[in-house]
Amino acid sequence: MRYGMGPEVLRDVSFHLAPGSFHFLTGPSGAGKTSLLKLMFMAQRPSRGLITMFGRDIATLPRAELPDLRRRVGVVFQEFRLLDHLTTYENVALPLRIQGRPEASYRDDVRELLAWVGLGERMQARPPTLSGGEKQRAAIARAVVAQPDLLLADEPTGNVDPEMGKRLLRLFMELNRLGTSILIATHDHALVEEAGATELMLKGGRLTIRG
């Protein structure tokens, strides 16, 4: 893929994520990790090549069918992208609200999840008043709350202390155990070591698979 007329950021990248698998995506800054994730959560369409998500070719997918596919993918954005005018609780509950579920059906689950990521006391706070780590945890909670089939996370442990990093990794592994495929882009080698999962290494726009 490429941005505008620029050079190709990713080329000859070919891999397959099996349902229920756990992968890390590593590589130096600027290697194209975020670009690859953007393709996978359908914020960008590939300039060439084939990307199949849940058996659908996303380059030719009609616009009206994108929402259904996106609901099966949870995303933790590198820059969090929480909605500043909503409370933490509302931010985390957003995917469920978008699915049209009544609030009574998910209120307790969302509170439970917020408590689990350590935001139980910050439910009514708005993102601008949250610390970097708190925002990150809120973003993760939002990505996992609807139990997606695939979780894409861009540096999900970049702003938290190692202790919380491990805790979040446990959340991801628990989610993986329940059937969600997970792809985590990270610089954090300790995290990769600890999880012992397959590592996709991006370098110079090319991908190598280790483990």
Add this chain to the structure above:
Amino acid sequence: MANTPAKPASDDPAVLGEEPPRKGYAAMLSALLVETRSVMPSAGATGLSLVLVIAAMCFLASLALGAALSVSHVTSDWTRDLSGALTIEVKPTNAMTPDEQIRAVLYVLSRSEGVVSAKALGHEDMKALLEPWLGTGNVTDDLPLPHLIDVRIDATSPPDLEALAQAIVAVAPGAQLDTHRQWQDQLMSAARAAEWLAYAVLIVVAATMVAIVTFATRAGLSANREVVEVLHLTGARDRFIAAEVQRHFLHLGFRGGMIGLFLSLTAFLALALQGSNTTMFMVPMSGLRLEYYPALLFVPLAAALVSVLTARITVMRTLHRLL
């Protein structure tokens, strides 16, 4: 998330503002007045100025609607009054005396179908008609005046006026049927013009509101592009986003409409209190007739409807271009 890694749920019931369920009209009213929090940030200061603009538009619309209703009421009154009345003017001739002329005309009238009554105006009646123009005491007995016959006809089954006019001229040369039609036609066309003008104002106001809401919706969407993108990436359909945006505009439209309605009611009441000495387009503007006040309620509802539909259409069209 029922299967989240086990951890005791934080049982903190106080945190969320849960609204008590409302039913029926109360629920509808509260939906119009109380804005539930949208996932789209409300426009804040822009919202207030938009409310004021919509209020001004609705004020104008209410005035125009009130004027249109008043004018149409008055013209229908005129039509009823004037088409029930005819005048026959009997000019003196050498062939017959005025009394003979009048008798002949009254005879023809009495035999015509559709004529309810006919009455020759006596000298006192003529004086009463002329004195406002000539001055008291100036209508002397030797002033040669035409004689007038006031004729009331059945407006539902009027006589054949042309045949009647011919019959009258045949029996009494110098007698002339005046149907008031020319006078009535001119009045009516002036009043109709005023009525159309009022409706034109309504249309212009509605079009302006569509333009303003379209502009505000677009501005709101591009200001909240980031929010829209996050919603899209979280799997929101355009419909969902449109519903959130249009709910916001429902409230803006309805609030603006209510303010405009209130202002126009004040204006009409002030006119009513001031008395009936103001006229506009020959229509006495003594405020609005009581039965037309409910019609004004239509204005804020229309304002809300117009803003909602405009916002929805704009969102759907803009989103298609956006992503």
